[in-house]
Amino acid sequence: MEYHDSETAQDMADRVGAFMDDVVLPREREALATGEPITTEEMEALWEQAKERDLFAPQVPTEYGGQGLDFREMLPSFEQVGRSLIGARSIRANAPDEGNMHTLEMVGTPEQKEKWLRPLVSGEISSGFSMTEPMQGGGSDPKMLKTTAQKDGDEWVLNGHKWWTTGGMNADILLVMARTDPDAHPYEGTSIILVPADTEGVTVVRDIPHLGDHSITEQSVGHAEIKYENVRVPLKNTLGAENQGFQIAQMRLGGGRLTHCMRYSGMAERALDIAKAYLAEREAFGSTLADKQALRHRIADAETRLHAARTMVRHAARELDHSEARIEVAMAKLFTANVTNDIIDLAVQCCGGAGIGKDLPLAHFYEHVRAFRIVDGADEVHRRSIARDAFDAVEEVEIPNTPQFDEELWIDEFDG
Structure with a gap:
């Protein structure tokens, strides 16, 4: 789908996507296949490659070692890193450091920024x-x-x-x-x-x-x-x-919820890609699974809902430019959390035994995504906020009196 992100945003997302495909995903696949964890030294080497490609810390001002993208420009890149279990960390855009960097950058004193923000961006501290x-x-x-x-x-x-x-x-x-x-x-x-x-x-x-x-x-x-x-x-x-801690935390959490949405939507996209590839190859009952109408319709629904989630996140990001956008963010987070959970569950189901096995990343995705309906505000908290806003907007209206129901008249009319 074409979302008409800015040229800067699309360029960065394309380059981050290429980094994921060329470098990060192959290393992730190797780690999953061998069970050998990716070392701290290897992660630092990924950071160096990200720096060479001008991808490192896209959300941080250039004066502190980042790429200086504004919020809306960096969001599509978060979608790309979400496709990998180590994608966000590979470019220093992972939670909670990403949100903490943003908070320090927003309200920190010059001394605090020098003492903590600069080394936090570089990865010297966490x-x-x-x-x-x-x-x-x-x-x-x-x-x-x-x-x-x-x-x-x-x-x-x-x-x-x-x-x-x-x-x-x-x-x-x-x-x-x-x-x-x-x-x-x-x-x-x-x-x-x-x-x-x-x-x-x-x-x-x-x-x-x-x-x-x-x-x-x-x-x-x-x-x-x-x-x-x-x-x-x-x-x-x-x-x-x-x-003013709550006001500052709200500024941190608003943007943080949307970056989480984009990371998890990237994860859902990759899960769908894996599921579709598996369905196109796996044969059963005389044809490939991709030819089964029930599965095709479920994939169609998943693609539609994922598109809606991505659109909601981008809309909320635009609103954040000039307001708190609390309800827009709450809606985007609530909807995306449930959509990504459902899509990854569907991908596991589509792949059967391969889905619950850990040769593929789907089982890891399944375990990770469930927390998204709780962290950064549980579903119920966001529903509460949305409902409160909905009812606050209701104006008092006078409901006209309705005539008393006349059972005998109704019977007479029916019989007649």
């Missing part, structure tokens, strides 16, 4: 976004946030318990959401604080076992459980304005 908390803490309802940061002189003292901190196992710097004004509503009394992972009182408890927690790379991203106990950092480590 990061984690520490927001979600265990039971009865902040999660789908972020107002329940319990982690606190209190001022003591020129320092913050943090106390709290987090989990599902993506990237937290190997992070050098953690972006921690904490209540900094206990008397204010959480939306007006929460800050994001930069906490070096080696600060005294930071304890990484474990990497939470989860669906799809295997990796084909030597160093997996992981999702950490972390305790913060009397952790002291300077007040100057506040990221953005004090007590």
